Amino acid sequence: MDEVFKALADPTRRELLDRLFERDGQTLSALEEPLPMSRFGVMKHLKVLEEAGLVTTRRRGREKLHFLNPVPIRLIHDRWVSKYAEPWASALSELKRDIEGSENSNDEEEER
């Protein structure tokens, strides 16, 4: 878990994760293109993300594709966030249900 927090404690690495969230399965060339950094620099950041389990790779022919693995962040959520957020989360989901419930009943009335 230390490795995950260390990996997340860097703006370039967070940006790489955001970009993989938008488009999963990218090559190093695609990932480095918009970054003001050497190819070697981007490789080093990707290696830190891989070692933390946040990025996983697959080979396809000669290409190495990078995928976001969100599971370690989920583990942090389950360990460190959800138990503190639970009273809020359940109040919010009740609110959501109430709102959606009343919206649905409006819809039904409109349909009639």
Add this chain to the structure above:
Amino acid sequence: MNDEQAYTVIGGRGAMSVFEIYIKTTPERLWEAITSEQLRKRYSFGVGTASEWTEGSEYKASVPGVVDIAGGENLEVDPPRRLVQSFNALWSEDVKREGTSRVTWEIEPVGTSCRLRVTHDQLGEDANNELYGGWPMILSGLKTLLETGEDLDTPGSLRYSGAAG
């Protein structure tokens, strides 16, 4: 940024998501937790998966009489290493329209642990992220169950448990 050009489509068959987790357990126990209807319920939103787990057999994830979650065919069954399934989401009209995708479970022993990799592919371009968005919570619950014997009870993780059958 030239995003369209930079993006590589996997095998020309659309999008793919990969989920990996390390769990301190044996491949046999992990395989059992994936294929036992009763164990599966404890980490998959309270939903069990019923199947004969033979190649070509069907599987169905549901709370009988309450909600159907997913179904499909077991394409490859190689215990305790590899399970490949076709995947049809059934929990809403929106996800039903997404059609058939594929889920591959791979178990690899690493020291005294196992690496479990779940690959969800053959998803359409811009597939509804509900299709694969549940995997992190499921895998987190599976890890908790196998390592502690307890159920993960974070909000939503046992949504359907206790639903009348």
